[in-house]
Amino acid sequence: MGTREPLLRPTPAGLWCEPGGFYVDPWQPVERAVLTHAHADHARPGSAAYLATAPSLPILRRRLGPDARLESIAYGEVRRIGDVDVSLHPAGHVLGSAQLRIAHQGEVWVVSGDYKRAPDPTCAAFEPVPCDTFVTEATFGLPIYRWEPPERTAAEILAWWDTTRAAGRPAVLFAYALGKAQRILAELARLTDREVYLHGAIAPIVDIYREAGVAMLPTRLVADAPAGHRFAGDLVLATPGSQGSPWMKRFPGAETALASGWMRVRGTRRRHSVDRGFVLSDHADWPALLDTVAASGAERILVTHGSTEPLVRWLCERGLDARTLPTAWEGEGDVIVETPTAGAPG
Amino acid sequence: MRRFADLYEAIDQTTSTNRKVEAMVAWFRAADPADAAWALWFLTGNRIKRLVPTRELRSAAVAAxxxxxxxxxxxxxxxxxxxxxxxxxxDSLADDEGDLPLHVWMARVVTLPTLDAAEREAALRRWWAALPRRERYVFNKLLTGAFRVGVSHTLVVRALAEVAGVPAATLAHRLMGSWAPTAEAWRGLLGEEQGTEDLSRPYPFFLASPLEGEPASLGDPAAWLAEWKWDGIRAQVIRREGTIAVWSRGEELVTDRFPEVATAAARLPSGTVLDGELMAWRGEAPLPFADLQTRIGRKKLDKRVLDAVPVALVAFDVLEADGVDLRERPLSERRARLAEIVAPLAPAVRLSEEVRAPDWEGLATHRQGARELGVEGLLLKRRDSAYGVGRPRGPWWKWKVAPLTMDGVLxxxxxxxxxxxxLYTDYTFAVWQDGALLPVAKAYSGLTNVEIEELDRWIRRHTVEKFGPVRSLEPVHVFEIAFEGIAPSPRHKSGVAVRFPRILRWRRDKAAADADTLASLQALLRVQA
Incomplete structure (x- = not known):
């Protein structure tokens, strides 16, 4: 097998599948793109045609614009593209997220995209897909990253909200507009029925999740609050980019928090200048990365983004053929300002 | 340990200083005095030195x-x-032996240096296993001694003053000097037991704020006393009854390091406290700070070292005379008293002279010449000012000379x-010599968060080579580096060492080829010498 041409090659435009004639989550406009999910670093505008999962379509439509040529397939459905068989399988990352399986002349590659193994009521659970070559992310590719069960983190968030309610202060929780915010609303819906206020960039994605049948807490736009409302005791979900912006002036005396896997490390939380950090990630933690690599049965592991070098070294020391595959994907970018998304109103 | 972890978390989980103080007050009010003493001891920046070597700590962690x-x-x-x-x-092995209070843990911890390496590793692994993650983290902080939780000394003093029901200045004074973290010391701090005043206890240092604008904004120059801002080690020298103590501003007792000053202090009348700057000094002029540094680095102070780098206290204030606290008296009165006290003590103690000029322009001219004199600029003190606590803006200003600068390549x-x-934030900068880049300065501060993030992303994508945690980079970006002084240094490949380097700005307008040369730094060296 070492003599075979690789099914995927890194190029300036993205990961290129020669026998299929398409790119995977390209970072430059191309003729044909297959997308694993709708986050901005994976789904970039400007390509001539896109293929993605059916549940991700409404979000992609919103992010890529009304004129984008989008085509969808169901999870597990096999589609012939060029000389390869392509199918998309649940990755457990966000609504509609997928791993891409590519089969060509008896050889199978799987590109994980971004994925997690922890339970998430907002999307289909990750399914291990056996393959020869597994292309994995490594956003949290260090053993310091281990997640508590999400229901415990949800309980911590609720306890924090209760404390700020008792103190008569607003509680502003920063979370990604796509995925994290909806997951928090769904996790909290198991514990309370109180209404949550939303930042304008989060609300449209919440609507899409509701239409997809995800049960979440009742929500209301911050902009729709009565005049003079001071949000005392309210929980407000906001994008990370709104931290420190004039928009925050609406919440006098607010306590702030950020929900992210990076909050596992105290220094990162302090750098973001939030009162609380809740460790909640839509990516695999260290044990989940190792489990998933093992479950793939792959003899070759290509690591795309995140803490690639420690994971590669760890796998090599255990006798696997592991190496780095450079991409422009960012995973759960440790960003102070979130990458702006197409068409997201402030 | 659980309660102590609660305190850590309560302080750590808010960015509001008021809420941090509230959390400390509530915690100290409810705490067992023995635990409170240890907690305060750590919060005020104390540490137990050499408990366990870092190397052993790491190998125990590898094993565990x-x-x-x-x-x-x-x-x-x-x-x-x-x-x-x-x-x-x-990972916690949840070998739960139940929660034990902080002072019980500390009684165990202090035995570590008495064990051999194997016993120490066994103890660490046993203790780690017994502690849940949150407590294990705080416990490790106690071991490594880097116990910082985002509360300044001032905030701790504020909280404690509230608990004790005394003014913050009184409490700040009680906290000065060395004290043992015991229940007894805690009660003493709270004022329950008086009369055991420590004879060696210094006063809280009064500090000057940087003057950013023009001094004309300070009004009539006659109301101000100007003196050189000496570049040495700030210190208080104390003589009370048989006790002689030299304290650095870091509240470290350094009496033994400066025998010539201690000997002179023995001739002070009992009940005297002087404030000044420890300087390397020969004849009528100071020696470079680098000389003082070499002297501090010496383990043994034999005659050769003492002759090579003599040290003097340049005294600029007297805080106590004849056992009377003078801090509320006006500076002009304290200075007059000071001149009388130090006159007989030359050369080991000398008076910091007043820099005189008829107007602000005259003082500005003096300041321009500061660098040639080996000082950092001028201090401006109101002649009627009391000796306060901390660094309030108003009575004392430091008017430093503009820093030296160079353009270095990252x-x-x-x-x-x-x-x-x-984040990649610890940078090394180089200048040119014979077509090669020679590292000359490390700097950590001066960029905005946005610049830091941008540079971090660039660094990750333009790494030439990795040496453990260090990345060598493509020589592209030029930064203007400010520094306070430059000295010859055989320890550096470049042959020069700069003091307090920090980044002034990112020179996006400059290419690497436009950066400075070693020759231009050597020229600065000659100006200083």
Whole structure:
């Protein structure tokens, strides 16, 4: 097998599948793109045609614009593209997220995209897909990253909200507009029925999740609050980019928090200048990365983004053929300002 | 340990200083005095030195976690704090022996230096296993001694003053000097037991604020006393009854390090406290700070060292005379008293002279010449000012001479610590010599958060080589570096060492070829000499 041409090659435009004639989550406009999910670093505008999962379509439509040529397939459905068989399988990352399986002349590659193994009521659970070559992310590719069960983190968030309610202060929780915010609303819906206020960039994605049948807490736009409302005791979900912006002036005396896997490390939380950090990630933690690599049965592991070098070294020391595959994907970018998304109103 | 972890968390989980103080007040009010003493001891920046060598701590963590040393190093680079890294890597084995109070843990911890290495490792692993992750982290902080939780000394004093029901200045004074973390000391601090005043106890230092605008805004120059801002080690010298003590501003007792000053202090009348700057000094002129540094570095102070770098206290204030606290008296009166006291003590103690000029322009001219005199600028003190506590703006200003600058090329980067964990924020800069770049300065501060993030992304994508945690970089970006002084240094490949380097700005308008040369730095060296 070492003599075979690789099914995927890194190029300036993205990961290129020669026998299929398409790119995977390209970072430059191309003729044909297959997308694993709708986050901005994976789904970039400007390509001539896109293929993605059916549940991700409404979000992609919103992010890529009304004129984008989008085509969808169901999870597990096999589609012939060029000389390869392509199918998309649940990755457990966000609504509609997928791993891409590519089969060509008896050889199978799987590109994980971004994925997690922890339970998430907002999307289909990750399914291990056996393959020869597994292309994995490594956003949290260090053993310091281990997640508590999400229901415990949800309980911590609720306890924090209760404390700020008792103190008569607003509680502003920063979370990604796509995925994290909806997951928090769904996790909290198991514990309370109180209404949550939303930042304008989060609300449209919440609507899409509701239409997809995800049960979440009742929500209301911050902009729709009565005049003079001071949000005392309210929980407000906001994008990370709104931290420190004039928009925050609406919440006098607010306590702030950020929900992210990076909050596992105290220094990162302090750098973001939030009162609380809740460790909640839509990516695999260290044990989940190792489990998933093992479950793939792959003899070759290509690591795309995140803490690639420690994971590669760890796998090599255990006798696997592991190496780095450079991409422009960012995973759960440790960003102070979130990458702006197409068409997201402030 | 659980209650102490609660305190840590309560302080750590808010960015509001008022809420931090509230959390400390509530905690100290409810705490057992023996625990309170230890907590305060750590919060005020004390540490137990040499409890366990870092190397042993790391190898114990490798053994307990099953991860190799390189993984610990990678993790440490991402976390930026050894205590936290170890707490995250060593999984709790939940060998729960029940929660024990802080002072009981400390009674165990202080025995560590008496054990041999194998026993120490066994003890660490046993204790890690007994502590849940949150407590294990705080416990590791006590071991490594880097116990910082985002509260300043001032905030701790504020909280404690509230608990004790005394003014903050009184409490700040009680906290000065060395004290043992015992229940008895705690009661003494709270004022329950008086009369055991420590004869060696210094006063809180009064500090000057940087003057950013023009001094004309300060009004009539006749109301101000100007003196040189000496570049040495700020210190208080105390003589009370048979006690002689020299305290640095870091509240370290340094009496033994400066025998010539201690000997002179023995001739002070009992009940005297002087404030001044310890300087390397020969004849009528100061020696460079670098000389003082070499002297501090010496383990043994034999005659040869003392002759090579003599030290003097340049005294600029008297805080206590004849056993009377003079701090509320006006500066002009204290200065007159000071002149009388130090006159007989030359050369080991000398008076910091007043710099005289008829107007602000005259003083500005003096300030221009500061660097040639080996001083950092001028201090401006209101003649009627009391000797206060801390660094309030108004009575005392430091009017420093503008820093020296150079344009250096970014050549190495390393991940930072604390808030900057996992970000490449520790930079090394180089200048040109014979077509090669020679590292001359390391700097950590001066960029905005946005610039830091941008540079971090660039660094990751333009690394030439990795040497452990250090990355060598493509020589592209030029930064203007400010520094306070430059000295010859055989320890550096460039042959020069700069003091207090920091980044002034990112020179995006300059290419690497436009950076400074070693020759231009050597020219600065000649100006200073």
């Amino acid at each position: 976690s099953g991860y190799p040393e390189w993984m610990l190093a990678e993790s440490y680079a991402a976390v930026g704090d050894l205590a936290e890294t170890l707490a995250l890597l060593v 050549v190495y980067a390393q991940a930072g610590h604390g808030k900057r964990a996992g």
